[in-house]
Amino acid sequence: MSINVRVLVADDEVSLRLVLQTAISKVGYGVDTVENGKEALRMAQENYYDVALLDIRMPEMDGLQAFYEIHKIKPDLPIILMTAFGSSEIAVETMKRGAFDYILKPFNLEEVKIIVNRAIHMRRLVREVVYLTQEVKVLSMETAAPCKLIGESPKIQEVYKSIGRVANSKAAVLLTGESGTGKGMVAKTIHYTSDRRQNPFVQVNCGSIPDGLLESELFGHEKGAFTGALFQKAGRFELAEGGTLFLDEVAEMSPNLQVKLLRVLQDKEFERVGGTKTFFTNVRIIAATNRDLAKEISEKRFRADLYYRLNIVPICIPSLRERGEDIILLADYFLKRFSGETGRNGMFLTPDVIDIFRSYPWPGNVRELENAVEHALIMSSNRVILPEHLPLSITLEEVEEGTVVSGTGSLQSLREVLSEAEKRHIAEAIERTGGNHTHAAKLLQISRRALLYKIQEHKLS
Structure with a gap:
């Protein structure tokens, strides 16, 4: 099992690039190499890297200039500078500017690998601290101002009732509905109206994390558990202790992880990846999916026993088409929120825009409506939202499904x-x-x- 670590190497010497690429790749990391500072800057802008090694003397843009430019746009990226012409002035200046380290050529490859590992370790620690800080910030904000669901339609009223019934229960909740209907907001509302609201609400999107990393993300890992596990890490179950763990897109989870999650739900215990110590957990599980789990079960992609464990209290979130009465209410809410954030209070929708909003089918549901309102606010230069300020996908009528074919091909x-x-x-x-x-x-x-x-x-x- 290897962690997806990416390293950028910039040096104008082909042989040195090859040596560094070979040595770092053997550790299990992915390596991209470029021959000058200009290419290094471009790669850093377009890709994610865990650490970068830059030679100081390179054509087109030297390593120092590349370092300064990259550090502006990626201040948390550890950058290691390399040179055959060391001077105390350059060393002091670059370290003051935020370089992670400074090494002289010729160098020992083992030392380079140690410095690279130390940089990756440092960045991981920083990211974990930032994550935990954000969790605490979100918790304090939400505790002070609980989540607010918007809507008055009969369908959304049923959701409110279900939230009230289940809030103080320990039972697992399964949220279903189309993408963009607000399942995440419902999950937060359940948590922040429950007796667990003083404890963490932790969310993990099972579809956005590679399967090889999701187990570690959920249960944590011990130092040395796999290539790149340079330090001990607590998983989301530990971070959510006493609170709520929201598993979004749970149907994307692999069969292997489904078995492990089922065990936690049954026995209330787990081990970190690479560890032997058993952790007992007191976490309320809320799961969400936009898939038809009955179909997933019949096609052997989702375990029936896990489904029954998650589906103790099912809540189906209606699409925006099913709650048409709430469209303008939601649009006004988003307009007030975005205009307040940008200091443009007093914005309003024209009757033409209201008519368009009411007749549009909203395939992307509440999320699409929210994005449309934000787009319109950005495009408008005054207090009025007009049809021309809306995204093209909304203002243009849908063409009939299928391809219109003429003598010269599709139109x-x-x-x-x-x-x-x-x-x-x-x-x-x-x-x-x-x-x-x-x-x-x-x-x-x-x-x-x-x-x-x-x-x-x-x-x-």
Whole structure:
């Protein structure tokens, strides 16, 4: 079992790059190599790395300049500088600027591996402290101001009733419903209205963590349990002790982990990966999925016995289509929240926008509505939200399903044509202004913030 650690190496000597890549790869880490500082900066901008090694003397952009630029955008990335021309001034200056370490060529590869491991260990500790700090911050915020579900429709009223019935129970809860319906918010509401609210609410997305890491994430691991396990780590079950553990996208869990989770639910005990000590747990489990678990069970992808353990209290969250009365109520709530955060109070939706919101089918549910309101607020330069401020996916009517075929092949939808035209137009404005976003925004007659949003939306560099 190996941890997915990525290392960036930048040196203009091909032989040295190969030597470092071979040595570090043998430890079990992935290694990317580049030949100059400019490429190192680009790779650091586009990828995630646990540590970077930069030679100081390189063409195009030297290692010092690359270090300064990378440190600006990735201040938590440990950077180790390498050089054959050491001086006390450079060493002192780079360490003051935040370099992790400074090594002189020629160097001992074993020493390099020790320094790399120490950098990775340090970063892991920092990330764990940040995670725990965020958990405490979220807990204190939520305890002071419990989660607020928005809606008055009969369907959402039934959800409220279920939350009230189950809040102080120890029983596991299974939340089902389409993506974007607010299962995470319901889970938090159950926790913060329960008698466990003074203890942690810990969330883990089972679909976003590689299967090889999820076991360690849930149960923790001992130092040396696997390649890259450089320190002891507490898992989410330990962090949630006395509180609630929310397993989002639980259907994505592998069969092997399903067995281990079932054991914890049955026996209330577990061991860390690589450990022998048994930990007893007092955690309330809330699980969520957008899949049909009955179908998953019939097709042998989800264990029936685990399903029965999780499904003691089922709560189905309705789609936004099923609670149409709540659409404008939710839109107003999101508008007030986003406008308050940006200091633009007094924003309102026009009747045309309200009509569009009521007639749109909202396949992405509450999350899509929230994103649409935020998008509209960014695109608007005054207090009024107009139809032209909404995303194209909402303002354009859906084309009939299927492909329209003519004598020359398939025909693009109007949305696709307009989106491509918008992307080209923005790219041209950026090119004309030499990449100056402020000037490009003026040229396009939109705000700079709206331009940045569009650049991200169209994935323009």
